[in-house]
Amino acid sequence: MATDRNRQAMRRILLPLLLTLAGAALLYGGGLRAGPYWQVVALTLAMWIALIQSWSIFSGLTGYVSLGHAVAYGLGAYLMATQFRDYPVWVLIPAGGALAGLFALIVAIPVLRIRGPYFVILTFGLAELVKFALLRLETALGASSRLLFGAPGTTTLLAWMVALAAAATLLRHFVGLSRFGRGLIAIREDETAAETLGVPVTRFKVLAFALSAVIPGMVGAVMALRSTYFEVLQVFSPTISFTIVTMAIIGGSGDARGPVLGALFLVGLSELLRGASPQLYLILLGLCLIAFVLFAPNGLSGLLDRRRK
Amino acid sequence: MLRRQLFGLMAGAAALAGISSPALATDPVRIGYTIARTGLFAAAAPSQEQAYTLWAEQVNAAGGLDVAGEMRPIEFVSYDDESDPAKAAQLYERLITSDNVDLLLAPWGTPHHLNVAGVVERYGFPMVGNTAASVMIREVQPGNIWFPTSAIPDQIGPALAQMLHEAGIQSVAILANVLPYSQENLQFLTPALQAQGIEILMSENYPPDISDMTPLLTQVRAAEPDAVLALTYPADAFLYTGQARELGIAPHLQFLLIGPTIDAFGKAFGPAADGIVTLAHWSPEQEAWPRARPFFDAYVARFDQEPDYLDSALAYMSVEILQQAVAQAGLDHDALRAAIANGTFDTINGEVRFDGVQNAITPTAFVQRQDGRMQLVWPPEIATAPLVTR
Amino acid sequence: MLDTLLSGQLLFAAAVLGALYALIGLGLNLVYGTMRLLNIAHGDFLMLGAYGAFWWFTLTGISPLIALPLIAAGGAGIGLALYALVFRKQLATGLAPAVIEARSLLLFFGVSVVIQNVTALLFSATPRAYRHLDTVYQIGQTAMTGNRIASLLVALAILGGVLVFLNRTLFGLEIKALIQHREAARIVGINVSRVQIVAIALGFGSAAIAGGLLSMTEQVTPFMGFRFTIAAFVVIIMGGLGNILGGIVAGFLLAVIEIYAVTLFSAEARSILIYGAFVAILLISPQGLLGRARR
Numbered sequence: 002m003a004t005d006r007n008r009q010a011m012r013r014i015l016l017p018l019l020l021t022l023a024g025a026a027l028l029y030g031g032g033l034r035a036g037p038y039w040q041v042v043a044l045t046l047a048m049w050i051a052l053i054q055s056w057s058i059f060s061g062l063t064g065y066v067s068l069g070h071a072v073a074y075g076l077g078a079y080l081m082a083t084q085f086r087d088y089p090v091w092v093l094i095p096a097g098g099a100l101a102g103l104f105a106l107i108v109a110i111p112v113l114r115i116r117g118p119y120f121v122i123l124t125f126g127l128a129e130l131v132k133f134a135l136l137r138l139e140t141a142l143g144a145s146s147r148l149l150f151g152a153p154g155t156t157t158l159l160a161w162m163v164a165l166a167a168a169a170t171l172l173r174h175f176v177g178l179s180r181f182g183r184g185l186i187a188i189r190e191d192e193t194a195a196e197t198l199g200v201p202v203t204r205f206k207v208l209a210f211a212l213s214a215v216i217p218g219m220v221g222a223v224m225a226l227r228s229t230y231f232e233v234l235q236v237f238s239p240t241i242s243f244t245i246v247t248m249a250i251i252g253g254s255g256d257a258r259g260p261v262l263g264a265l266f267l268v269g270l271s272e273l274l275r276g277a278s279p280q281l282y283l284i285l286l287g288l289c290l291i292a293f294v295l296f297a298p299n300g301l302s303g304l305l306d307r308r309r310k
Numbered sequence: 311m312l313r314r315q316l317f318g319l320m321a322g323a324a325a326l327a328g329i330s331s332p333a334l335a336t337d338p339v340r341i342g343y344t345i346a347r348t349g350l351f352a353a354a355a356p357s358q359e360q361a362y363t364l365w366a367e368q369v370n371a372a373g374g375l376d377v378a379g380e381m382r383p384i385e386f387v388s389y390d391d392e393s394d395p396a397k398a399a400q401l402y403e404r405l406i407t408s409d410n411v412d413l414l415l416a417p418w419g420t421p422h423h424l425n426v427a428g429v430v431e432r433y434g435f436p437m438v439g440n441t442a443a444s445v446m447i448r449e450v451q452p453g454n455i456w457f458p459t460s461a462i463p464d465q466i467g468p469a470l471a472q473m474l475h476e477a478g479i480q481s482v483a484i485l486a487n488v489l490p491y492s493q494e495n496l497q498f499l500t501p502a503l504q505a506q507g508i509e510i511l512m513s514e515n516y517p518p519d520i521s522d523m524t525p526l527l528t529q530v531r532a533a534e535p536d537a538v539l540a541l542t543y544p545a546d547a548f549l550y551t552g553q554a555r556e557l558g559i560a561p562h563l564q565f566l567l568i569g570p571t572i573d574a575f576g577k578a579f580g581p582a583a584d585g586i587v588t589l590a591h592w593s594p595e596q597e598a599w600p601r602a603r604p605f606f607d608a609y610v611a612r613f614d615q616e617p618d619y620l621d622s623a624l625a626y627m628s629v630e631i632l633q634q635a636v637a638q639a640g641l642d643h644d645a646l647r648a649a650i651a652n653g654t655f656d657t658i659n660g661e662v663r664f665d666g667v668q669n670a671i672t673p674t675a676f677v678q679r680q681d682g683r684m685q686l687v688w689p690p691e692i693a694t695a696p697l698v699t700r
Numbered sequence: 701m702l703d704t705l706l707s708g709q710l711l712f713a714a715a716v717l718g719a720l721y722a723l724i725g726l727g728l729n730l731v732y733g734t735m736r737l738l739n740i741a742h743g744d745f746l747m748l749g750a751y752g753a754f755w756w757f758t759l760t761g762i763s764p765l766i767a768l769p770l771i772a773a774g775g776a777g778i779g780l781a782l783y784a785l786v787f788r789k790q791l792a793t794g795l796a797p798a799v800i801e802a803r804s805l806l807l808f809f810g811v812s813v814v815i816q817n818v819t820a821l822l823f824s825a826t827p828r829a830y831r832h833l834d835t836v837y838q839i840g841q842t843a844m845t846g847n848r849i850a851s852l853l854v855a856l857a858i859l860g861g862v863l864v865f866l867n868r869t870l871f872g873l874e875i876k877a878l879i880q881h882r883e884a885a886r887i888v889g890i891n892v893s894r895v896q897i898v899a900i901a902l903g904f905g906s907a908a909i910a911g912g913l914l915s916m917t918e919q920v921t922p923f924m925g926f927r928f929t930i931a932a933f934v935v936i937i938m939g940g941l942g943n944i945l946g947g948i949v950a951g952f953l954l955a956v957i958e959i960y961a962v963t964l965f966s967a968e969a970r971s972i973l974i975y976g977a978f979v980a981i982l983l984i985s986p987q988g989l990l991g992r993a994r995r
Binding site for chain 1: 738786790798801802803805806807809810811812813814816817818820821930933934937941968969971972975976978979982983986987988
């Protein structure tokens with residue numbers, strides 16, 4: 002009995018913890034050793050992992066597909082780009098997360114009443130609304146673009162991003178195991194039934210939504226430092242939201258492995274095909290997406306499970 | 311017989327690859343760049359990449375690139391930067407460190423240039439820029455990047471105001487996209503107009519995804535300005551032109567910032583595009599630049615469309631400068647850097663010489679479509695036709 | 701100000717824009733209503749229609765308006781091929797509508813990426829344009845360009861035609877029945893797959909026609925569709941998914957916001973107003989203006 006519980010604790014807590022740390026060490030160490038180009042590839046990979054894991058805390062568990070996560074990323078990036086000269090980076094990164102989380106918290110209560118495709122398009126519309134509002138603000142400030150000189154180098158950014166990816170992965174895993182996470186899954190299965198079973202549906206949804214925005218806000222803040230040039234239209238690009246969802250589907254969002262697999266697969270594919278033909282890469286990407294939805298709706302992690310059985 | 315067929319095949323393959331036979335013996339010069347083949351800027355980038363393609367084909371057909379006396383064929387290594395400036399920087403790092411290219415060409419757009427500037431600086435790899443235009447380029451550390459453009463907002467504002475003043479324009483209506491290049495221009499244009507005593511009857515901003523301008527343009531029509539200055543990007547340049555025409559907005563002069571120099575603009579509006587003034591410092595009509603007309607003709611023959619008078623011309627200028635510098639200095643970075651920084655180059659846009667990061671010769675200029683031809687109308691020293699006002 | 705607001709010029713602009721929004725919303729709505737498919741590639745079919753019109757005019761010199769049936773057939777053909785290859789099986793498995801919605805969104809996203817990039821590969825991303833029917837007609841105080849009049853008339857004709865078809869013909873009533881009472885429709889013996897095929901043809905065909913019309917006034921690029929996909933979704937969500945009439949109303953409402961609200965406030969606020977109105981309407985009425993079509 003005791004050994005059983007130990008073994009279970011091992012499998013559910015210690016092993017994921019170790020695997021995540023090992024993965025992070027591999028990504029960071031490998032990135033450092035492989036030279037400047039691959040450092041940025043590692044940075045990109047870590048970025049997507051952090052974003053998808055966070056997205057999955059809300060959308061993966063509750064089944065509410067958010068097409069608005071670019072807002073969290075953009076808000077973090079915007080805070081960094083506008084305040085970079087006045088505040089130290091270690092203040093701005095957590096502040097970016099807090100800002101994104103706060104924004105999600107505020108919009109969550111009205112927005113989460115909406116369901117299904119209405120919710121998907123609503124989150125998209127909301128993201129566009131924020132983008133254009135900030136664009137207007139920037140115009141009023143006379144700062145339609147900004148330069149960021151003196152940002153930390155790639156190795157530093159890589160270290161932070163890998164830390165964020167690891168944190169997001171562990172957060173996703175442990176939320177999934179918790180009572181909170183089981184409540185969220187119950188919401189996905191049947192929201193009304195979950196409510197009658199005593200799951201505090203609204204509170205859980207709102208909390209998960211806000212939680213899923215925090216790390217993307219921090220990711221945005223870090224990524225703003227990567228580029229010397231900042232423009233609102235670029236950091237709030239809907240492409241970010243679409244890519245998150247695509248990678249999540251390809252990876253499978255049943256557990257914390259999916260986002261890692263999805264990001265690895267797509268970043269790898271893009272590196273492989275970039276030289277050959279970018280358009281071909283995107284065509285293949287589109288075909289992959291179609292194939293996954295048709296033949297492996299549970300994504301790469303679902304495929305792995307099927308094989309094991 | 312069989313052998314002859316084989317030879318024929320091989321020659322055919324070589325021709326297909328764009329490599330003429332005498333150059334086969336030597337190693338190609340590998341030239342790297344990234345371009346926005348997908349994403350936000352994908353529709354704007356071909357005008358630049360086609361100029362590169364044309365140049366490489368011309369050079370290869372003429373026996374190769376002159377590398378300090380040795381003729382070597384050109385081979386491009388290019389990537390899609392997905393319209394992401396940070397990705398462009400990453401890929402330039404790849405071009406330099408893992409593809410080991412011999413030379414670099416520039417990516418499309420200001421944000422990309424500014425990001426790549428950091429990379430070429432770090433590796434001390436000289437690169438001639440082209441399609442970047444912002445006052446921000448002056449904040450780039452000089453040394454390894456140069457900007458042949460003269461379309462820089464703090465010079466455009468005063469030049470435009472002066473041209474309007476001399477054309478007798480006393481009042482204007484300004485419409486500006488909220489995107490950076492338009493706003494930067496607006497920032498310098500407004501005080502310049504005031505300095506010339508030109509009255510600004512209205513000045514309105516609009517978002518990039520605007521789909522109908524009728525409300526704005528009814529205001530413009532009611533204001534009855536002498537000139538309309540529309541600080542557009544290509545998509546809204548089409549919208550403005552079509553709807554201004556519908557509303558019968560016919561001021562003495564219409565200026566559009568970006569858009570009228572692209573081939574599709576002329577095809578969309580035909581004679582209605584006549585009289586529109588826009589930003590560009592090159593025209594094939596300028597006979598003082600003997601290389602200008604042949605470039606235009608070759609481009610039209612190759613791509614069945616006109617070059618973009620701004621982007622294609624700048625892209626071609628940048629490769630001409632590089633070509634002449636390489637002929638003189640070879641591929642060594644230090645020698646090449648010195649050659650570009652100190653040389654005077656003969657381009658389709660006349661002579662070019664750099665002072666710091668900027669082109670010291672080409673003046674800020676404007677063109678006007680007249681009878682379907684793009685004529686330089688400002689400044690007087692390079693004008694090919696007088697400005698026509700209604 | 702009042703003069704401007706009441707002018708025929710703004711009314712004409714709102715009508716042209718509204719008819720276009722309604723038309724692109726209509727196609728999306730038919731496909732959603734009958735099959736629960738969320739076609740995020742809708743704008744890309746519009747783009748294909750625009751290329752169709754561009755090449756037709758460039759190669760033959762004949763008005764693309766003549767070629768509209770052909771362009772519509774092309775759009776419908778590709779739509780039907782997709783249906784046969786990809787969606788028929790999905791729809792036949794009896795999945796819950798929520799699952800079909802989620803999957804179709806992703807499937808069409810894949811389709812969209814493929815269509816855009818195949819087009820860019822075939823025709824390059826260089827913007828294309830041509831000049832057609834650009835005479836300006838003056839009627840009273842109102843000026844109208846020929847191609848905008850043509851767009852308006854064609855769009856209105858299709859909207860009217862589809863409404864009559866849905867409400868007055870037996871087959872149209874079958875489509876409506878399927879949209880409103882899915883299970884009941886099956887039980888009373890409506891041939892569901894036949895209805896779906898017609899809905900696909902109408903939905904994708906009308907998108908291609910909208911593209912053909914737009915190509916007369918806009919530059920054509922492989923990536924032009926996304927904007928219209930968004931517009932179409934805003935329209936049908938605002939009107940209530942699957943609610944054909946609601947979508948048409950929402951299309952015109954959106955144009956009214958774009959033209960009149962901009963006149964009242966400022967052009968700079970245009971996108972904020974549009975998305976603000978969209979978000980506000982959903983928050984007030986979570987099933988869209990006129991509510992979701994009954995199931």
